[in-house]
Amino acid sequence: MRALVTGGAGFIGSHLIDRLVSRGDHIVVLDNLSSGQLSFLDHHQSTGQVKVIKGDLCNFEDVHAAMNEDIDCVFHLAANPDIRLGTRVTDTDLKQGTIATYNVVEAMRRCDVKKIAFASSSVVYGEGAPLPTPEDYGPCMPISLYGASKQAGEGLISSWVGTFGLQAWIFRFANIIGARGTHGVIFDFIHKLRKDPTRLEVLGNGLQEKSYMEVGDCADAILHVMSIANEPLNLYNLGSHDTASVRTIAEIVVDVTGCKDAQIEYTGGDRGWAGDIPKARLSINKMLESGFDVGMDSEEAIRHTAESLLAEIGLEDES
């Protein structure tokens, strides 16, 4: 199979590509390398199976050119990775989320590419959903601009399924963490401790409680579900069985980094920022019923991630 992976040089994309290369696929990566890194794909250079195109998903011509490479299936993972940014800059998610997704499905229509997997998010459910939240929860009223762009991406894809005969797998991710992470709470905590090993500032009161899934599990789940689900449109939550609090994450990161004297300080309030959802947990029954289970639950994934990122980033502050 020949796959186009948008955001393929990024965190989740590069792990997915590890698996696609292993099974013998050929991959075209379209990435603007804003948070993705070519080094995440270096280990595939000798295989000749991975071609990287540096391009902008917001530019239709870039997407169309990549789609023209005899593609069988698109994995559309590219997006602004910083959910908080929407509180300050309001057009990033519109452009890099919604309009980029329009460019992807429209290029698919023009190039007659029929299959797409899409990285959506638990944040489309908004606040106040029952926990764990099943796929058929409604109404979905996202409270972050990132969530709005993921919902808009889902709708664009479902309308291309209904109008132009696309086949789609939409995955609503829990918090995906692991090696090569380029953002998120564990990444932030390590960087904070690197700057000041005596103090760790935590946004909110630390009681925010979410579900974490290891990125390797996430990539495996995507490929498993695509191998067994064959409706025109297939919608799956991907997550682990349990949750962890931000307080627990802070304590694990302090432990893993060995910054035993670090004071953990909370900024207070029930959420990290406007648009943050304090409690989130996905129902993963549909994923489990498909025959896939995760290898790690939240705390194990957090510890593994902290260890991996610590090895990548180090604690020596070069700033």
Added chain:
Amino acid sequence: MRALVTGGAGFIGSHLIDRLVSRGDHIVVLDNLSSGQLSFLDHHQSTGQVKVIKGDLCNFEDVHAAMNEDIDCVFHLAANPDIRLGTRVTDTDLKQGTIATYNVVEAMRRCDVKKIAFASSSVVYGEGAPLPTPEDYGPCMPISLYGASKQAGEGLISSWVGTFGLQAWIFRFANIIGARGTHGVIFDFIHKLRKDPTRLEVLGNGLQEKSYMEVGDCADAILHVMSIANEPLNLYNLGSHDTASVRTIAEIVVDVTGCKDAQIEYTGGDRGWAGDIPKARLSINKMLESGFDVGMDSEEAIRHTAESLLAEIGLEDES
């Protein structure tokens, strides 16, 4: 109150403005006059309560200028009115729906305008929802590009509620019909009979079955719900109690126009076009519980609309 009505020179907008003027409001209309008509607002000229700005919702500066007119509340009704267009032109709904709605909420943020009512649609529910469909149905997977843009608009608004403190009333409309209609099945049928009174071509098998609401009822329902619902985000289906088939509509239009010899011919298939939803009916329990009921049900609204449009359009073909 000073209201901005986007699409105010259009079909639903002009009826809403009739009511806003009656209750003493002042109104700024922002409309590109592509399907809206200044003549729909002529009867308010003497009141001095309605100011019309010809402008493009896709142009942020136009929206920002209109929003700067000391607005208390926005009624965001402007959109591409032609659902079928998305099967041929794929960026109209993205621009005139999604991006226009982004421009509206972003201009609200910058001008500190806090209240918005939004015209969404039953088509956000997609196909296969239980009938009648309640507001909390999920997952919403629209099958038309128009539906995708309405869902994206809902998400943008809900994210501005969650992130920037907007208050919103989102209305998912059934098929709204009535005087001054500029599109839709009854409008199309009258125009077809005007061209050829002996023959009426109907897209699909005529068994498509949807709920129709008279536009005056729709405008009254909007203002009623806004007067009693006061959550940060309020979501209501607006529709009538029953449905009518396209076959019934064709027969009513033939009857009202007096084209008794017209042969009704069906193109076949269960839907009018790719992305059309053959059966749609909204649960209106929430609207009824708010204390509002419609004056007309589907067939009565269809007959009233056919009579009104016939009087406006006439049967003399000038083409």
